[in-house]
Amino acid sequence: xxxxxxxxxxxxxxxxxxxxxxxxxxxxxxxxxxxxxxxxxxxxxxxxxxxxxxxxxxxxxxxxxxxxxxxxxxxxxxxxxxxxxxxxxxxxxxxxxxxxxxxxxxxxxxxxxxxxxxxxxxxxxxxxxxxxxxxxxxxxxxxxxxxxxxxxxxxxxxxxxxxxxxxxxxxxxxxxxxxxxxxxxxxxxxxxxxxxxxxxxxxxxxxxxxxxxxxxxxxxxxxxxxxxxxxxxxxxxxxxxxxxxxxxxxxxxxxxxxxxxxxxxxxxxxxxxxxxxxxxxxxxxxxxxxxxxxxxxxxxxxxxxxxxxxxxxxxxxxxxxxxxxxxxxxxxxx
Numbered sequence: 386x387x388x389x390x391x392x393x394x395x396x397x398x399x400x401x402x403x404x405x406x407x408x409x410x411x412x413x414x415x416x417x418x419x420x421x422x423x424x425x426x427x428x429x430x431x432x433x434x435x436x437x438x439x440x441x442x443x444x445x446x447x448x449x450x451x452x453x454x455x456x457x458x459x460x461x462x463x464x465x466x467x468x469x470x471x472x473x474x475x476x477x478x479x480x481x482x483x484x485x486x487x488x489x490x491x492x493x494x495x496x497x498x499x500x501x502x503x504x505x506x507x508x509x510x511x512x513x514x515x516x517x518x519x520x521x522x523x524x525x526x527x528x529x530x531x532x533x534x535x536x537x538x539x540x541x542x543x544x545x546x547x548x549x550x551x552x553x554x555x556x557x558x559x560x561x562x563x564x565x566x567x568x569x570x571x572x573x574x575x576x577x578x579x580x581x582x583x584x585x586x587x588x589x590x591x592x593x594x595x596x597x598x599x600x601x602x603x604x605x606x607x608x609x610x611x612x613x614x615x616x617x618x619x620x621x622x623x624x625x626x627x628x629x630x631x632x633x634x635x636x637x638x639x640x641x642x643x644x645x646x647x648x649x650x651x652x653x654x655x656x657x658x659x660x661x662x663x664x665x666x667x668x669x670x671x672x673x674x675x676x677x678x679x680x681x682x683x684x685x686x687x688x689x690x691x692x693x694x695x696x697x698x699x700x701x702x703x704x705x706x707x708x709x710x711x712x713x714x715x716x717x718x719x
Contacts, residue, residue, distance in 0.1 A: 395456055396448040398495040402459045405487050406440030413470065416480060428473045436466055456495070460505045463488045468512040478516060482533060485513050489537045493544035506541050510534045567617060568624035571638035576646060579636050580694045583650055587687055594687040595652040597661060598701040599680040600709060604643040607674055615673060622671045623678070630667040631660065646701075657684045681709040 410433045417429045439462060448456075467485055471478035492505045513534055516526055563575040571579070580596070587594045601623065608616040620643065627637045627645060636648040649660055661682045671678045683704025691697035 391453070392449045395451075395453065398491070399443050399446055399448040399456065399459070401494070402463070402491060403440045403443030403445075405491060406436050406443060406463070409467075409484050409487065410434075410436035410440060413481070416477075417474070419477075429470075432466060432470050432473060439463075439466070457501070457505070459495070460488055460492045461508060463491070464505075464509045464512040468515055471516065472519065479529060482513060485509055485533075485537055486540055489541045490544050493541045494548055499545070502541065502545060506538060510537055513537065565624075565639040568621050568639050570624045570628060570645070571636055573638070573640060575636070576638045576640065576648075577694075579638075579648055580698070583648055584687055584692070584694060584697070587650065588692070592651050593653040595647075595649040595654075595657040595660070595684055596687070596697050596701045597647040597649060597657065597664075597682060597684045598640065598698075598705040599645050599647075599661075599664065599682045600705055601643040602679045602681060602709075603674075603676065610675065611673075619671065619673055619678075622673065623668065626667045626671055627664065630663050635660075644705075646698075652686075654686055657686060681705055683708050 413429075413433050413436070417433065443459065464485070467481060467488065470481045470484070474481060488509050489506060492502055492509070496502050496505070514530055517530060563571060563578070565572040583594055601619075604616065604619070607619055620639070623643075623645065624637065624639065627647065631637060631647055631649070634650050638646040638648070640646045647660070647664075649657065652660065661684060664682065665680065668678045668680055683701050683706070685691055685697050685700035685704060687697055690700040
């Protein structure tokens with residue numbers, strides 16, 4: 386099933402295709418009046434009508450309910466309509482060949498796969514080369530198409546390069562707003578996104594999930610005696626240790642100050658205890674503190690300890706505070 390982002394993008398590009406079809410049709414009307422070939426004058430008007438209908442269809446289509454494979458028909462239809470228009474106007478056809486550039490731009494923007502883009506552009510350039518077959522292949526046609534066809538590919542590559550750069554930048558920015566700027570692990574925003582998603586997934590599968598909250602012990606003493614830069618370095622070291630200790634499927638988050646969270650999917654009580662003990666052992670390897678580093682850890686398990694993000698986080702936080710007040714046992718399950 387397509388994701389909401391994929392459906393939204395397909396809808397946007399579908400609307401863009403509609404606009405391009407309509408713009409091309411409207412631009413053809415005055416040109417047809419000037420360049421209409423006597424033997425195919427009616428066909429010119431039919432092609433304009435077809436382009437307008439295609440544009441309205443793309444604008445009004447329910448792209449959220451249309452399979453993705455149907456979307457591939459859009460550049461094919463566009464290339465075919467341009468090819469028919471070039472043929473219909475006869476000797477003035479080169480004026481309309483520039484519409485292939487719109488097809489190239491749309492194709493490079495609409496599809497992610499380079500292989501798919503190459504396939505569509507191969508069809509587009511083949512359509513652009515048709516005048517060589519029905520026009521006799523004069524030296525002027527060969528020269529014109531020999532220059533025009535590479536330009537289509539250059540336009541495609543240029544748009545593709547720009548789009549992929551924008552997508553990478555957007556992905557980087559989206560990742561940055563979900564990362565703690567000091568430690569590089571997830572922040573509260575990521576927690577607010579990932580925890581509801583995981584709870585919904587585990588609710589469907591009926592599996593358990595563990596939310597672990599840990600608070601560093603005596604962190605204020607580090608700041609007071611060694612200074613805040615040392616405290617910042619300690620937080621970075623702790624984040625690195627946590628990221629290296631948990632599984633690849635787990636998510637480490639700095640919840641605030643010296644408090645961290647770990648979302649551990651597919652984890653029940655026994656595995657939650659083992660994870661917490663691994664974390665406590667790993668924290669002992671962190672240097673730069675007057676005493677061996679320890680943390681008060683509280684865990685809450687879905688669904689028995691809470692079935693919403695707020696309740697589960699509250700349960701884990703309560704368990705962590707209880708562990709903080711009972712320093713002899715710094716691991717608590719709710």
